[in-house]
Amino acid sequence: MPVLWIILIILALAAVGYVMGRQRALASAGGDSRILHSLPSYYGSSVAIFTLVFSLLVLVGWLTIQPIIVDNSVAAMIPDTAIPEASSRSLVMSDVRRVANGLDLAVTGGAISADEARAITTDNTDIRALLAQVGVALGSEVSAPVLEAAQSYRQTSATGQTMMTIAVLAVAIAGFAFAFLRTHKDFRARNVVETAVRYLLIVAASIAILTTIGIVLSLIFNTIEFFQRYPADDFFFGLIWSPSFGGGSQLGIIPLLWGTLYISFIALVVAVPIGIFAAVYLSEYASSRVRSFAKPLIEVLAGIPTIVYGLFALLTVGPLLLSVFGPDGTGWMGAASSVMTAGLVMGIMLIPFVSSLSDDIINAVPQSLRDGALGLGATKSETVKQVVLPAALPGIVGAILLAASRAIGETMIVVLGAGAAARLSLNPFEAMTTVTAKIVSQLTGDADFSSPEALVAFSLGMTLFVITLALNVLALYIVRKYREQYE
Known part of the structure; x- marks a missing residue:
């Protein structure tokens, strides 16, 4: 049945x-x-x-x-x-x-x-x-x-x-x-039902924890199996990424980490200033009519599928950059796929993550702090710069680190906009790739999970997990350090 x-x-x-x-x-x-x-x-x-x-x-x-x-x-x-x-x-x-x-x-x-x-x-x-x-x-x-x-x-x-x-x-x-x-x-039917509901709530609250534990354990076991088949030194310090399912693979993660961090850095350079400035304007300067229209419009960016951003990078941003920095321009750019293409589009995608969270944090700053600064003779801009932003700094840092984690884990924009070349280069107009893109490529098709070329995907995933965990720990440290000044 x-x-x-x-x-x-x-x-x-x-x-x-x-x-x-x-x-x-x-x-x-x-x-x-x-x-x-x-x-x-x-x-x-x-x-x-x-x-x-x-x-x-x-x-x-x-x-x-x-x-x-x-x-x-x-x-x-x-x-x-x-x-x-x-x-x-x-x-x-x-x-x-x-x-x-x-x-x-x-x-x-x-x-x-x-x-x-x-x-x-x-x-x-x-x-x-x-x-x-x-x-x-x-x-x-x-x-x-x-x-x-x-x-x-x-x-x-x-x-x-x-x-x-x-x-x-x-x-x-x-x-x-x-x-x-x-x-x-x-x-006593009520006691039975309430006990059942309590256990149901406990199970619901435990799902996130158990899921996280399951993900971590699966990554750990497969990562250990990978390092039993491939040297850890060559993986963490290797400068060449050249997988070959026929043998003789070179699986150095450094080029992938470089591409991931480089693209994420450009994305944050685009998203953080725009997002914070938009949040300050909406919370401190915009009228209620403008705010009711502009904030939902900005948040629409967060609902656009990443594949649409990837197509936008491939069909619009890449050719536009190529026309300016390509052979007919400065000659720095050889193809539409590049770090700059993916970074710019990813930065646009991250703007609502930064602006919406920062706006909520800024609005949560007590009005008494603003009134006190204005009462002491500070101007509106001085109040924002010297009172509101320092008070909201922990939340803003959390929003930035959330955007960084989102950028590090992005896949489709990278696949379509950055290319698939694993290389070490400072030129932002060259094609590169990221850890997430290679995880997809290594697990595409009928992967043989007894080979290092397939198991390396779990090691790459474990590396990203550790990086994201480190960002969260850093965010927690910063929040606690600055929160003590205002509590």
Whole structure:
């Protein structure tokens, strides 16, 4: 049974449980809700919670564990002789999953029957033609061991799906029956519901922490595996980035870090002054009518997809810079893709990050500070320069560092506007690339995660994580240092 149907059945059972639990509680009190320990809705909610929570937990756990068990059991069936020399077991398993999904689509579409799918062999039909018929393309021929593993994968997955359906529905019915049978007028349903809601809130609050921990652990484990296959000194201090999946790769991160920091620096040079000046004007000088129009207009920039900024850099800003600094101009620029192209467009993208946050921080400065400065004879500009901005400095620094983190993690503008060349150069009109762009390129396609050329993406991601963490620690230090002067 499809997962969606299972969820709908559970929801319907929970809705029925809510109505029946409420009615049972009222019936036990003779229809007088004043006799009940809790409100009638609590009794219905108790039955619904017991029906939903445990069955959904079983469903999520099953969906998480089953693919791992099936992959491990099927992968053990593939003999080493069936794995090509230029491939690996993980890549062969990718073909197994594709073939299994293709057979499922063929059965669903009526091209073959379920019995024919189980009996099909490489001798009695053209597997590639059958899979192409249902839109599944393979990069190599389907060998007999791969087809046998795919058929076992289908059968094991189908069996697991059936068992999951039975288990989940059984748990839902058991929870329904347990909560319904103990529902009576003296049952403390409110305590049960409030406890469940409290645990739900705890889980919701823990999701961000657990997600961060999961991301960090995945980066750490894959980074350790990378450094077991590639020297750490060559990675951190290498000056050449030249990956080759055939061997002999040079994976020095210095050129990528240089491109990342160079482009981010130009972006901040553009975004920080414009953003802060815009924030000062909107908060201190603009009328309410101008502010109500200008601030939403600036914030529209934050909602534009980065791919649109990338196209703007590729089609507009790059050719414009090339016409000025290219061969017909100063001769500094050889192509439309360059550090300056990406930096300028990224700076435009970051303006609302700086201006909106800075504007909110400046407006949060107590009005009494402004009134005191003006009362002592300071002008409007002196009040802004010597009172308001120093008081808002921690928040402004936080906005700048947030913009810096956003710039360091940007990908699409870099891919389309900066080029793909990993080089060390001070010329801002040359093409360069960043860490994020290379993470994408290293993981594009069927990456073999046993090779350094694919695992290096996790090391690059770990490096960016550490840089961003350092920026956050620096921001926290600055905020605490300056906040003491105004509290």
